[in-house]
Amino acid sequence: MKEVTFIAQNNASRADVLVSENLTDYTRSAVKKLFEGGGVIIDGKAAKPSQSVAAGSSITVTLPDLVECIAKPEDIPIEVVYEDDDLAVINKPQGLTVHAGNGNLDGTLVNALLYRLKNLSGIGGVVRPGIVHRIDKNTSGLLVVAKNDKAHLSLAEQIANKSCRRTYVALLEGNLKEDEGNITTYIGRNPNDRVKMAVVPPDKGKIAITDYKVLERNNGYTLCRFDLHTGRTHQIRVHAKYLNHPIVGDEVYGRKKREFNLNGQLLHAYRLEFTHPSTGEQMVFTAPLPDYFTAVLNKLNIKFL
8 A cells, every 4th residue: 555645736626536637547437446445535534526625735545556457368269250460350159258357357358369369459458458349248249359559549430430330139028119219318327226327317427329120029029130329338238128128138127037048138249340440441240149049039939030
């Protein structure tokens, strides 16, 4: 443990912003944890993130000891759909976390990538090398990985400007009334459960836009296509719940009981389209539904393609 003390040079409307500006090596989320742990003292009193700070105030921050946080290569089988010098497209299986979190650095897609690929971009740092975008642990399907920083920046920009197109397929509970539509909301942390995301007021979240189209209905279930315009955490899962038709197998946003003996939600990143960072070629990839997904569809007599 070590302490850092500094004096506020100007009035500040929020203590967390002031601390972030003075601890440039710490992310906003890391600074938040410092406050939550009582590690920020202003003029002798424990501080709250949202409190104002007067010029001349003394701020003391107790910093935890640094822990080495570097992902290591692991021989975890993964399906590489495509690979060249700039990027790789991966068909991620259900149950595999994309990158480390909460201090756990093992058994992730990143560990597998470090073992399987020679190079990965460094923009994501030592914990998330090559990772441009994520899909949830219990969601399967396609994601693109950058092998150098130039490719990473290009792909990230395409995701930001919506020219990278990501299409998912999901099985929903119940019969969705509309054949197609658009969902535009704001998504942020659920105020009653910080582990979950939720549709929230504009000042509490970020805009989330999803298009959907019904592919087939039968036996009280709806097979649906979702096209992402933004990439918020759990976006499709939250929007499906918002439609009152949560995704089958989603125990966080849907039914608590396990249907069809599933290990997670029936949500699959089916199609991925982007412009190649070096050649300018339009790249399009699709990944078939996993066997456990098609087995449920067969039981319900629902056809996909």
